Amino acid sequence: MDFNLIISQAITQGIGVQAVIFALAAIGLNVHFGYTGLLNFGQAGFLAVGAYGLGVTVTTLGLSFWLGLVVGLGAAVVFALLLGIPTLRLRADYLAIVTIAAAEIIRLTARSVTLRDVFGGSDGINRFANEFYALNPFDSGLALGPINFSRNDLFVVVVGWILVAVACLIVFLSMRAPWGRVLKGIREDEDAVRSLGKNVYSYKLQALVLGGVLGCLGGFVFAVSSQSVQPDNYGTDLTFFAWAALILGGAARVFGPVLGSIIFWFLLVLFDVALSEAVRSGLITFIDGTQVGQIRFWILGLSLMLLMIFRPQGILGDKRELAFDVK
Amino acid sequence: MIPQSRRRSVALLAIVVGVLSALAVAMAPTAHADGAIIKGSISDPEDAPIAGVVFTVSNADGFNETTESDAEGAWVVEVPERGTYTIDIDTGTLPEGVTLTDPEKTSLTVTLLSGKKTVVFPTGEGSTGGESTVDRLLQLTVDGLVFGLVIALAGIGLSMIFGTTGLTNFSHGELVTFGAISTLIMNNFFELPFVLAAAAAMLLSALFGAFQDKILWLPLRKKGISLIAMLVVSIGLGIFLRYVYLFFLGGSTQQFREYSGQAGIAIGPVDITPKIIVATVIAIAAITAVLLWLGYSRIGKASRAISDNPALASASGINVERVINVVWAVGAGMAGLSGVLYAMNIGVTWLMGFQILLLVFASVILGGLGTAAGALVGALIVGVLIQVSTLIIPTELKNVGALFIMIVILLFRPQGLLGRSERVG
Numbered sequence: 001m002d003f004n005l006i007i008s009q010a011i012t013q014g015i016g017v018q019a020v021i022f023a024l025a026a027i028g029l030n031v032h033f034g035y036t037g038l039l040n041f042g043q044a045g046f047l048a049v050g051a052y053g054l055g056v057t058v059t060t061l062g063l064s065f066w067l068g069l070v071v072g073l074g075a076a077v078v079f080a081l082l083l084g085i086p087t088l089r090l091r092a093d094y095l096a097i098v099t100i101a102a103a104e105i106i107r108l109t110a111r112s113v114t115l116r117d118v119f120g121g122s123d124g125i126n127r128f129a130n131e132f133y134a135l136n137p138f139d140s141g142l143a144l145g146p147i148n149f150s151r152n153d154l155f156v157v158v159v160g161w162i163l164v165a166v167a168c169l170i171v172f173l174s175m176r177a178p179w180g181r182v183l184k185g186i187r188e189d190e191d192a193v194r195s196l197g198k199n200v201y202s203y204k205l206q207a208l209v210l211g212g213v214l215g216c217l218g219g220f221v222f223a224v225s226s227q228s229v230q231p232d233n234y235g236t237d238l239t240f241f242a243w244a245a246l247i248l249g250g251a252a253r254v255f256g257p258v259l260g261s262i263i264f265w266f267l268l269v270l271f272d273v274a275l276s277e278a279v280r281s282g283l284i285t286f287i288d289g290t291q292v293g294q295i296r297f298w299i300l301g302l303s304l305m306l307l308m309i310f311r312p313q314g315i316l317g318d319k320r321e322l323a324f325d326v327k
Numbered sequence: 328m329i330p331q332s333r334r335r336s337v338a339l340l341a342i343v344v345g346v347l348s349a350l351a352v353a354m355a356p357t358a359h360a361d362g363a364i365i366k367g368s369i370s371d372p373e374d375a376p377i378a379g380v381v382f383t384v385s386n387a388d389g390f391n392e393t394t395e396s397d398a399e400g401a402w403v404v405e406v407p408e409r410g411t412y413t414i415d416i417d418t419g420t421l422p423e424g425v426t427l428t429d430p431e432k433t434s435l436t437v438t439l440l441s442g443k444k445t446v447v448f449p450t451g452e453g454s455t456g457g458e459s460t461v462d463r464l465l466q467l468t469v470d471g472l473v474f475g476l477v478i479a480l481a482g483i484g485l486s487m488i489f490g491t492t493g494l495t496n497f498s499h500g501e502l503v504t505f506g507a508i509s510t511l512i513m514n515n516f517f518e519l520p521f522v523l524a525a526a527a528a529m530l531l532s533a534l535f536g537a538f539q540d541k542i543l544w545l546p547l548r549k550k551g552i553s554l555i556a557m558l559v560v561s562i563g564l565g566i567f568l569r570y571v572y573l574f575f576l577g578g579s580t581q582q583f584r585e586y587s588g589q590a591g592i593a594i595g596p597v598d599i600t601p602k603i604i605v606a607t608v609i610a611i612a613a614i615t616a617v618l619l620w621l622g623y624s625r626i627g628k629a630s631r632a633i634s635d636n637p638a639l640a641s642a643s644g645i646n647v648e649r650v651i652n653v654v655w656a657v658g659a660g661m662a663g664l665s666g667v668l669y670a671m672n673i674g675v676t677w678l679m680g681f682q683i684l685l686l687v688f689a690s691v692i693l694g695g696l697g698t699a700a701g702a703l704v705g706a707l708i709v710g711v712l713i714q715v716s717t718l719i720i721p722t723e724l725k726n727v728g729a730l731f732i733m734i735v736i737l738l739f740r741p742q743g744l745l746g747r748s749e750r751v752g
Contacts, residue, residue, distance in 0.1 A: 039558070041562075086735075087734070089741075090737060092555055093495040096495065096497075097692065097733075098733070098737060100685065101688070101689070101734065102730075102734070104726075108723070108724065112724055113383055113723060114721045114723070114724065123391075237566075240562060294570045294574050297570035298567055298570050298571065301566030304562060304566065305560045305564055306563075308552075308559045308560045309550075309552065309556075309560060312556055
């Protein structure tokens with residue numbers, strides 16, 4: 001058992017790229033669910049359209065990386081509108097089913113052999129972020145105590161956390177503004193807000209767009225960090241991880257999703273690495289290496305259930321501010 | 328009262344634990360890869376080999392490999408394990424003037440039972456294929472109805488549970504998988520005859536449903552947890568169960584010991600295997616029984632009263648929780664049967680239930696959430712639609728079409744075909 005490795009991996013990944021991706025995805029979900037009460041289970045779809053918008057623009061169309069970012073953001077807005085217009089008038093559980101279906105539609109379309117020329121089939125799209133890495137101001141990686149980043153990772157992580165900070169600022173400012181108070185009003189009592197003369201449908205649509213765009217930033221980070229977009233990375237599990245991070249940190253709190261994804265990712269990696277170390281050193285013999293990776297999902301499932309039952313407000317949250325009644 | 332129900336819970340727990348541990352024992356030795364290959368050759372109508380044609384072999388577990396035919400027109404792909412694979416031919420790489428005998432059939436699905444399987448895509452105006460569109464339409468409609476029944480069995484349970492408790496159960500797909508896995512254990516490990524194994528699996532699924540309700544959903548209802556929170560709990564439970572299945576079953580597709588590689592018989596233009604005919608009859612019988620039960624039995628009537636108004640039902644002397652428990656058992660039993668029938672077609676995989684869950688939701692929404700008959704109608708429509716749509720769109724995108732239609736239905740008739748028009752927004 002190499003305890004240094006375990007701790008170092010957990011800390012590095014707890015503040016690393018994965019945590020950034022899930023923080024951004026969860027911040028978007030927070031706007032949807034935490035503030036507006038929308039049950040979006042298709043957040044992976046927003047990350048996917050962002051990532052594919054970027055990848056397709058650069059690789060398939062041969063245009064600039066920066067234009068790709070614009071296309072990705074535009075794609076997220078269009079996806080939000082396409083998703084929201086038919087479904088936002090419906091009850092919450094219908095929205096949950098439709099959003100999860102829409103995200104799967106995106107994934108299945110992207111991985112299809114028919115559209116391989118555009119989206120690259122199940123191999124996805126690779127090597128499109130050279131323009132980004134060319135701007136890397138760091139001369140070397142970072143090795144500070146347990147924290148260990150390569151030169152490129154360091155750049156992505158720094159840019160990623162700046163994006164997280166900007167996203168938090170946007171959420172903080174907009175939820176303090178009258179606009180955000182209307183969203184919270186919709187969460188508490190839609191009919192009351194409607195009777196005050198607000199167009200609830202339009203506000204929900206705006207919230208869906210904002211949260212989707214924030215999530216799509218996570219898609220950019222995901223795509224750029226590995227220089228690849230692969231359709232199966234954007235499956236339903238990604239959405240569920242983001243949900244777990246959001247609920248753990250606390251919904252309807254600006255820093256809830258950020259804290260949640262750092263802690264959740266730290267614990268997952270800690271557990272993962274510790275378990276695979278234990279398997280490798282022969283302490284645990286009844287499971288093998290591939291099964292270790294599966295146990296992570298047991299934790300995901302159980303933590304979603306247990307959090308929802310015993311502490312739905314998470315670490316930072318307030319019971320009175322949740323989108324559903326808690327007894 | 329309390330000791331008795333507790334004793335029953337303990338008995339249920341014992342059964343479920345028993346099944347899971349049997350599963351662990353049964354699956355361990357078979358979960359390893361056994362280096363199988365899929366191969367084939369391609370030649371033009373004059374039997375001259377064609378080089379450089381691109382083939383893609385993939386399966387539901389994410390395996391995907393592309394290869395090209397060599398100078399002899401031969402190609403080969405090593406696959407990690409036996410199971411069901413889809414082979415796509417890229418017709419764009421065929422030389423000019425050469426077309427497939429059936430231009431629509433660019434994708435073949437094969438089930439690998441032994442170590443190798445040969446796949447041939449015939450070219451030219453041959454006599455080997457060349458079905459007319461009408462024949463294909465008939466074949467696809469029959470396939471669609473069979474698949475529709477699989478979805479209906481799962482959908483009716485989902486709809487009944489939603490009707491009585493309001494729970495949108497995202498872990499319903501795992502009940503489908505549970506049925507298939509239980510049959511696999513009974514059939515392959517305990518070597519029960521298939522029919523007995525399937526019946527036992529259905530019973531186990533029903534017990535699993537009742538048990539789940541007793542230890543999880545009933546306490547949550549008593550605690551007064553909101554429906555949205557329960558929805559998230561069901562998602563968590565679904566993930567957990569899926570990966571428990573994967574842990575013990577492994578990622579490969581497994582076939583039942585009996586009837587797995589049955590030859591089809593031709594009825595007119597339609598090709599169908601005898602096992603599917605029997606399965607279809609059983610499915611129809613089970614659905615009819617449940618619909619009659621809902622319509623005429625005391626508990627069935629009570630369950631509909633609860634869907635209408637739980638408080639009123641309770642006030643008029645119906646034991647609401649007991650009825651809900653029975654509904655859970657029946658719904659889970661149906662889902663288990665659905666899993667058995669589905670696995671007869673595609674084999675048992677850990678993800679099979681989740682893969683059809685969205686289609687089940689689509690058909691339940693199409694028919695009207697909360698009505699059992701609606702679930703049946705919706706499922707048959709979705710099943711036929713998915714299969715027939717492959718005449719026009721690529722096979723791999725058929726589910727996309729169905730999900731898309733669900734969204735369109737929600738736009739124009741959110742209460743579904745048979746649902747009552749009430750506010751759902």
